[in-house]
Amino acid sequence: MQVYLVGGAVRDKLLGKPIKDQDFVVVGSSVKQMLEAGFLQVGADFPVFLHPTTKEEYALARTERKSGHGYQGFEVHASPDVTLEEDLQRRDLTINAMAQQIHGLHDSRPINDIIIDPFGGLEDIKNKKLRHVSNAFIEDPLRVLRVARFYGRYANDGFCIDDSTKALMTQLADSGELDHLTPERIWQESSRALMQEAPQLYWQALYDTGALQRLSPSLTLAWKSSLTRRLINHALQLSAQLSLTLQQRWAILMSSFAPTEFIFSEQTSCATNNTVPTLIKAWQLNTQTIAQQLKIPKNLNKFAELFATYFTQLSHFANLTATEQLHIIQQTHAHKEAQLLQDLLTTVQTILLAKNYLALDDAITCFHAADIKDIDATLQGAQIGDALMQIRIEKLENLRADY
Incomplete structure (x- = not known):
């Protein structure tokens, strides 16, 4: 029996990043041996076990064969004769397909400093590339979202998606396989992506590869406006820099449905425009539609709807009449707890700051033109x-x- 530290822990150790979770692969063992060693089996579809003390995950080395649609359409084979390389080969990216041998099931210290790297992960770390392990990549549609999420996580370190991998992501999007992903799984990846260091790049990568069209045609349509796309990209980038919450970042993404004239016009004149209720209703309706499609948590959807409802007023809250201010306070229950309204104000200012950054980018571009x-x-x-x-x-x- 050999036991290996694998995946993200190896990758992040090499990148000098904090290690949140450790996953292990056990080669040459069986379910019976793992249970006898005191491990608790938790995997229904394939043998995954929790360490009796640390509760970290240990999985038997396994291979997978495509047998249906979606990310669950696989037949799993786990047995003592599956090699480490065979197990690593089924992974998505080369930087996630590295391993380091440890002493054993109850001793997670590395045996040595040797990184087992059969698919070039070390070289890809050096070259800052997110690259697929093999063409088996296209068998799992979830990998499109995962690669986009890793892009948002590591782009600030200089990483980019390899062109060959981007081509496979586009191929997967075109194949219709993304249609078989469950809303819960899409939201799990998307919510994690929103909290990365460059959340805008997750959505940009999905847009560029055609995956967003499969996941949300309405959001894709909104992003066909380069002005909208650039504004939201700036705002999401700022949301990470300002450490905004998930609900604030979601509201910013849903601002993709705000008509550009609604954001870029003078807010005081926009607030008196008779078309504003219609614009807000359309904004809210699109937000609700996506929330239903992806089964977004209710608190996030409620925040995004409030954001759309009061955007114009909150953009110049200090200049509102006493009646208007007190109405918003009452509607948001700020007289009992002000945090919600404070978060709304911060989110509005993030959008307005992004608008100014966008204007600055354009002014500098024209200066050099x-x-x-x-x-x-x-x-x-x-x-x-x-x-x-x-x-x-x-x-x-x-x-x-x-x-």
């Missing part, structure tokens, strides 16, 4: 600078007109 070749060659001195600035102003005004 002016070239000396674009002006009259006979101009001299200060005339050159004036001419270049005029070009920049025209480009930026044209861009802002699109808002």
